[in-house]
Amino acid sequence: MCKVCRASKIATFPLLIQEIFPANGRIDVNLDSNIAKTLAKIIDLQQEDIHNPPPQYLFNFKQSISCDLKLSIVIQIVGSRGDVQPFIALGNALQKHGHRVRIATHDVFAEFVRNSGLEFYPIGGDPAELMAYMVKNPGLIPQMKTLREGEVQRKQAMVAKMLDGCWRSCIEDDPLTNEPFVADAIIANPPSFAHVHCAQALSIPVHLMFTMPWSSTKAFPHPLANMTTSSMDPRTANWVTYGVVEWLTWQGLGDVINKWRISIDLEPIPATVSPSLPEALKVPHTYCWSPALVPKPKDWPAHIDVCGFFFRDPPSYSPPxxxxxxxxxxxxxxxxxxxxxxxxxxxxxxxxxxxxxxxxxxxxxxxxxxxxxxxxxxxxxxxxxxxxxxxxxxxxxxxxxxxxxxxxxxxxxxxxxxxxxxxxxxxxxxxxxxxxxxxxxxxxxxxxxxxxxxxxxxxxxxxxxxxxxxxxxxxxxxxxxxxxxxxxSFHRNLPMDKMRCALVPNRVASWRYKKHNMSLSLSRPAAQVLIEHQKIDESHLAVHHVNPILIENRRWDPISGMLSAATTTGSSMLHSTADMIYNPYKEYKSGRSPRPSTGALDAVSFNADALSSEPSSTSIPITEGAFPGPCSSDPSSSQGKNGLLVASSMLGATMKGFGKFTGSYFKGVVVDIPHAAAEGFRQVPRIYGEKPKEYGPIQDWKSGAIFGGRNFVDGMTDGFTGMFTQPVNGAKEEGALGAVKGFAKGTIGLVTKVPSAGIGLVAYPFQGITKSIEATLRSRTRKAIVNARLRSGCHESENLHLSVERQGEILRSFDTLLASSAI
Structure with missing residues (x-):
């Protein structure tokens, strides 16, 4: 589906979207739609009435958190100067705590950021163009005029560029000084969109900060939503608007984000998970407005704070x-x-x-x-x-x-x-x-x-x-x-115990050293000292995962799970079929187009897909003499060679599309659909309050085999024994009625746990094998992170001017830990 058609599709949900008003960039949400009513059923209605006056003003200063760790922090911001300015104040405050702070935002704010004493990294994007687009169109839904003029494609291309810029801001050297930089933590505003994904690739903490509500609450609606009159309880309606806005946002940007995720070796996110990703992962949020104006809602959990507006130190100013x-x-x-x-x-x-x-x-x-x-x-x-x-x-x-x-x-x-x-x-x-x-x-x-x-x-x-x-x-x-x-708030939500270096406690651990019975978390300077003194070998170092982020496509029942997996498989096969038809035609048209014979330029193959950072797999380098040039004496011979090259390119494009089609089919039939069925059956007991046993994430073939084996044993055991234990336990609690309920629970457990055990014995190991293969093939980003950390470690050890005594302390501490592990 082309991007224009996809964008147009967004505006074809009359049950949910009632009317669009380009003037104020908001969405009118029809709360009487079937979708909205379905969402509302899961809301607890026992909440304070939002029509009452605002709660009494209360601002609690929580006890200041001491953080002796010195972090490299990247702050990613998309928006106008007004969006950047509060983070200037935040960055300066973080510097006073000894942190190194890099602001990653649009190129036009370079001088503004650097004049504030902060490091700057350009992520691309034109804020003036973004603001003009937002004024002409609703925040999420484009007008037909905008679609015809191609602005949607341009904005998607701009977002793709900014996503890539945000990723590079985490691991690339300073553009001016060439000083190495690797982020230990990410702070971002939600519209930067790259935050959670960058944190997942680096396994580091992420903290979202924003000037407007972005977390679901029953206290007030999403700022981008206009609610229509409805019989739905207002508190429930407020909560529903957040899911609607997030879902619509993903409809417009999901393809761009997933394509970028693949470019940094992350799996695409399923549409059922992506809209509420930060909320599902319990990413810490800090909202920078005054509780004197908007108090913190009572239904926001502890990892969400309302701290007050961010004010920078007043600049020196002499008026004209x-x-x-x-x-x-x-x-x-x-x-x-x-x-x-x-x-x-x-x-x-x-x-x-x-x-x-x-x-x-x-x-x-x-x-x-x-x-x-x-x-x-x-x-x-x-x-x-x-x-x-x-x-x-x-x-x-x-x-x-x-x-x-x-x-x-x-x-x-x-x-x-x-x-x-x-x-x-x-x-x-x-x-x-x-x-x-x-x-x-x-x-x-x-x-x-x-x-x-x-x-x-x-x-x-x-x-x-x-x-x-x-x-x-x-x-x-x-x-x-x-x-x-x-x-x-930022310090309080850091996993400091996991972040500390075992040898230099005030430095962040970036490496995990494993050899025999010894496992140590090491900072970049400590690892560099140990390598230079030949205490350790680089081959025993692995990236330390401070904050692993696991994004699961949770299945709630076998039927919807299998349908979702089958739909995804079918969609992938359909795209592969289209590639088998369109890509050869594209190669044919490319070969028929006139090309300049400029010597060295003829040997260069360009990738026309501006949104992908991957080299074009269908481009064939043009060798010398492929086209008639000034010294060519046989044009017909050159044209014949060109025809062969075009034919081979078309054949290669066809075979690539066929390979994708076959891979999608076998992955869906052998891995995805059986895994969705096993997981769906395993989750069914949740409907009567029984939480399925957890065996840890499936990350490789080993964890997949362990998961499948344990699920088989427990599923078979619990499925059959539950037929007897559930009625007995129910009778003890509620008498005869409890026994009936227990019998129903036991029956459901039998017909769900046993199939999950049988199917999962094959599905979970295959899921692990798939992840192991993908991890082997997707190693480019991992290598880039390792190289960046090695460069940064060498630079830090040089700039820290570690004295002979300090280096000696590191070496003695290592020897002591080495001796204790040997014992």
Whole structure:
């Protein structure tokens, strides 16, 4: 299926998606759909009523966590300058704890990041283009005009480039200094999308931080969702919106992400698992907004924190004389600016703003922003370029903006009433939160903005009630320390015991040394010292898996499990069939196209697939003399050779497609479908509260054989004995009724555990064998990680200037541990 058709398919779910409004970039979710009702059945309805006033403000400073480990941290960010700025403050705070911090974001922010004293790595992507796309389209669903113009393909190509850039930011040297870098931990905002996958490839901790809610809750809906009127309980409806938004996001990006995962030697993620992946893996989250505005929901677990807004240290700023004179010439003005928003008709927007300012009878400072807003000269209006909000908002009476989290935070911290004109994304959410708190009017969606509404919003901000509400929020925010609380949250969720080097405890272990009975976790410098002194051999070093991430395609019953596996197998076979037809034709067309005879260039074969980092397997290097050149005396002979090359390319493409088809068939029939059946049968007892026994993850042939053997023994034993033990236990607990229930449980156990045992005896070992083969074939990324860690270890040991005494301590500690292991 082509990308345009796939994107169009997203908009064909009338039962779920009722209507799309491009003006505010949100999704109207039909809560009366069958899908939404099915999701709702699993929700516990006993929750606090969201229609009550916000809970009493409470901000608990948890005890500061001491972290003596010195980490190399990469912070991956996709978004505008307002998205990057909070992480600048976080990065500087992490540096004070001795960590090395690299910000990985769009190229245009290189100077902004480096001027803050942080390392920078470019991941590609154009934030201005992303912002313009988001304004023109809903956050997830493109308009037909966008599809026709090919913007979806361009955005997918951009996402593919950013995914690859995020991965390289974890293991590649600094672009300026060439200093080696290997990430020990990842911090990211959710829209960077690469975070969990990079962490899985490196087996390191990952922590998500964001300015908008991204974790399912019953307290409020997903910021990107508009809920339609429904009979569904509002608390349940809120929770449902998170699953819907995540599912739709995966529909648009799933193919791109899975293709990139394959390029870094990770398995594709099944569609049933991927949308809620961070939540299922219990990835720690820290939300950087003030609990004075949005308290932490009671249904969020302990690994999710709300810490307060991130504020950087106020930059040194000297205002232009024109700005100073304007501020001194009259009463405090109103600030109006829309930051990184790029609109299609900036003239219409600035005309609306100017009329509203005149009608309100106020003075105004208007930020030109990325849309370049400039209107007719007016003595009561001053237009500015970039200006630090931390300084400017101290001198204004109120602020009007697009609702970016950073601008919202700065306005409230300075106690300024706020009017929000949301364009897309989470901006309506922040507008509603401010309105609920009384610190501003209801948000005015950009599509419905006119000078009358903007005039009323400005006048509301100047009322005593709005000023008092904003001032109260400001007082509470001044007692918060968002950045410090976020650092503590990050430290608190680190698996420090698994991260420590056995010889240098304040250094992170990157290697696992195994020889005979000895197994040690070693930091990069410690391993380097031991290698240099010939205490260990590199062949006994393996990558230390600090935080292994296992993504399982959980099966809930044999029928749906087998259907899902069969569907996946059929889809793979269909794609392979298409490859057998299309790829030979592509090779034929490529061979028929005229090619320049430029000597050395004729020997180069290019891969036309811009989204893949793999070399083209169907490209055939063109040898010298393949095309007639200046010195060729026999054009017909050259054309004959070219025809043979094209024919061989077409045959190779056909055979490759046939190989994929055959491999997909046998893997599905021999491995995937039997494994889905065995796992489905094994999971059925969950319906009556019995948790299946766990035997650890299947990672290779050995663990697969152990899993299959134990499951066979336990399945057979429990399946038959359960027919007797379940009724007896039930009778003891509930009498005759319990005996009946126990008999039913025993019967279900017999008809599910025994088949799981029989099928699994073959399916689980074959699953392990498959993983062993795949691990052998997919070794490129593993080698890249090993090389990066070796380079980094050599560099660190040189820069640490380990004294002879310190090296001696490492060597003596190693000898002591070696002697104790021998005993």
């Amino acid at each position: 004389s024109e700005l100073t004179e304007f501020l001194q010439a009259g009463p405090p003005p109103v600030y109006i600016g829309f930051g990184s928003i790029v609109v299609e008709n900036p003239q219409k927007l600035i005309d609306t703003v100017v009329i509203a300012v005149v009608r309100s009878g106020v003075r105004a400072i208007i930020s030109k922003g990325w849309s370049g807003l400039v209107g007719a000269p007016n003595p009561n209006i001053h237009y500015i370029e970039d200006c630090p909000h931390e300084w400017l908002f101290q001198h204004v009476a109120a602020v009007v903006h697009h609702g970016g989290a950073g601008t919202t935070a700065c306005g409230l911290k300075n106690g300024k009433p706020t009017a929000i004109v949301p364009f897309f994304g989470d901006q309506p959410f922040w507008g509603n939160m401010i309105s609920r708190a009384g610190a501003g009017p209801s948000p005015i969606p950009y599509a419905s903005l006119n000078f009358q509404r903007l005039t009323a919003a400005i006048q509301f901000c100047l009322t005593p009630q709005a000023r008092e509400a904003a001032y109260e929020i400001s007082l509470k925010m001044h007692n918060e320390a968002g950045v410090e609380a976020a650092v503590d």
